[in-house]
Amino acid sequence: MTLAQPLTPVRWILIPALQVIVATWLFTMPYRVFGLQPPEPVFAMVTAFAWAVIRPSVLAPFCLLLMGIGMDLIWGSPLGLWAVSLLVSYGAVLLVRNILIGQQLPILWLAFGVACALAELLGVLITQLVSHTTPRALGVVSQWGVTLAVYPWSHRLIERFDDADVRFR
Amino acid sequence: MALRDSPFNEMRLPLLLSAAVALIIALVVGVTMLFSDRRETIQTQAYGVTRTMGDHVVAPVSSWITAPSRWVQNGVNAVQQYFFAVSENRRLRAELTVARTWRTTAIALQDTNERYRALLGLKVNPPIPMVSGLAVADSRGPFANSRLVNVGSEKKVEVGNPVLNENGLVGRVVGVAEGVSRVLLLTDVTSRTPVLLDRTDSRAILAGDGGPNPRLDYMRGPDPVKENDLVLTSGDGGVLPRGIPVGHAVKGLDGRWRVVLSADDGAIDYVRILLFKDFRQLANTPRLSELPAPPPTAPAPSSVTSAPVARPVASPEAQSPLSPTLAKPVERAVQQAKPSATASVTKPPPLKPSAPKPTLARPVAVSKPAAVPQAAPPSDAGDIPH
Numbered sequence: 001m002t003l004a005q006p007l008t009p010v011r012w013i014l015i016p017a018l019q020v021i022v023a024t025w026l027f028t029m030p031y032r033v034f035g036l037q038p039p040e041p042v043f044a045m046v047t048a049f050a051w052a053v054i055r056p057s058v059l060a061p062f063c064l065l066l067m068g069i070g071m072d073l074i075w076g077s078p079l080g081l082w083a084v085s086l087l088v089s090y091g092a093v094l095l096v097r098n099i100l101i102g103q104q105l106p107i108l109w110l111a112f113g114v115a116c117a118l119a120e121l122l123g124v125l126i127t128q129l130v131s132h133t134t135p136r137a138l139g140v141v142s143q144w145g146v147t148l149a150v151y152p153w154s155h156r157l158i159e160r161f162d163d164a165d166v167r168f169r
Numbered sequence: 170m171a172l173r174d175s176p177f178n179e180m181r182l183p184l185l186l187s188a189a190v191a192l193i194i195a196l197v198v199g200v201t202m203l204f205s206d207r208r209e210t211i212q213t214q215a216y217g218v219t220r221t222m223g224d225h226v227v228a229p230v231s232s233w234i235t236a237p238s239r240w241v242q243n244g245v246n247a248v249q250q251y252f253f254a255v256s257e258n259r260r261l262r263a264e265l266t267v268a269r270t271w272r273t274t275a276i277a278l279q280d281t282n283e284r285y286r287a288l289l290g291l292k293v294n295p296p297i298p299m300v301s302g303l304a305v306a307d308s309r310g311p312f313a314n315s316r317l318v319n320v321g322s323e324k325k326v327e328v329g330n331p332v333l334n335e336n337g338l339v340g341r342v343v344g345v346a347e348g349v350s351r352v353l354l355l356t357d358v359t360s361r362t363p364v365l366l367d368r369t370d371s372r373a374i375l376a377g378d379g380g381p382n383p384r385l386d387y388m389r390g391p392d393p394v395k396e397n398d399l400v401l402t403s404g405d406g407g408v409l410p411r412g413i414p415v416g417h418a419v420k421g422l423d424g425r426w427r428v429v430l431s432a433d434d435g436a437i438d439y440v441r442i443l444l445f446k447d448f449r450q451l452a453n454t455p456r457l458s459e460l461p462a463p464p465p466t467a468p469a470p471s472s473v474t475s476a477p478v479a480r481p482v483a484s485p486e487a488q489s490p491l492s493p494t495l496a497k498p499v500e501r502a503v504q505q506a507k508p509s510a511t512a513s514v515t516k517p518p519p520l521k522p523s524a525p526k527p528t529l530a531r532p533v534a535v536s537k538p539a540a541v542p543q544a545a546p547p548s549d550a551g552d553i554p555h
Contacts, residue, residue: 030307056188061195073223075308076315080203136380139311
């Protein structure tokens, strides 16, 4: 019996996208834990990284665009900030995809960290451009850190689907 | 013709190329959206249809998602209240003792204040109505700090209205739709709030940077601020009323003065929205723009064609209902100024027909109504929503 599963868009794009949206939404709940605000990781980076590593796709960029716009609407950030940040990170990972395929977990985690840093850096640049002000570096670094912590989710997605399409191995 | 018989069947674009094209198209759409967004403006129209629709969808779903956490929190609070009732009682008794002494002071101060107001004929801010709302979503990233509140245009909430909790200022409304408002927090990277330091009365701008403690910018003077100085809204610009507590000044690790927000000590979920409008918005603008009625025309020589316009300047009391306390110093100043004017001018300037007078007449007509609200009849109070 084989574990290989067909790479249908619903399985590797739609369902993870919905999971990301629900997770993002859950973390906007107005509550505090012991007087501290909970972190706000960029869950969409999970899919932006995994989709680029699994295989190139026509659907994935548009899905990321919609997810980015959704994040901007939920978080109240400038419309397009996260869409552009996610898409640029996705494109960058897609460019170095051949190097990343088949790498071990630490290397992929490091690459995920670089992709997240790129997205955060773009966020800073866009904020500087649109609002003429610089966000606090500590806030940016802390968001990058908590996003880095959700990499196992992305890795699980990669492990599940990276062998599904033999044309891109 | 079946699809497989189509001539286009033979034309297969490589997937990598089509993926790159899709990525570029998506990027172009994203960049276009980014540069067409006008989030930071205060105009209602600038909030945009997309955001209004988005808030419409986000608010009810967030409210539904957060319901279980609210139930859990209420349950935990109930248990805490039950188990910590005795210590809470002790704390409240101590607070009550302090509050009683403050009440006596407050009554005395209120009495003094009222007497001063009566003496000066001062017109103070009208009572500001407010509505309470429940925060259903809270974003706290480095690029946006805002909350969605479940009250909107149906409760007459408007863009620019200040938002408070029981301890102090939280932010201001930047977007309103039916049943939902978006509140820009003081910590947001685009938030700029005019504040004053209570001890020195010096002004500053509270600038958010995405962190929990916004910084104080544009302070003037050698030592305008000290550790733990109380920071209040200054009311400059008219968007926020004066005197709302904001927080306490502290020196940040980066050497800049920052503010520990009072609102952080309070509840995060329930907020109050002040339906505040500054006096320029409250004033009956059409009435203020009305030109004063011209005096009854009497048979006059043809050289005094612009006299009706110039008259209000010559006799302000006749047209503007200045209070006696204000009018008398003006009259005295005019009398004092008269001899020196006549002494310096040996020959009165000849009357010029009409060239300079129309230029004088317009400022008089415009600046004149500015005195009206000072001594406005009681009917003006009808313009202020209570």
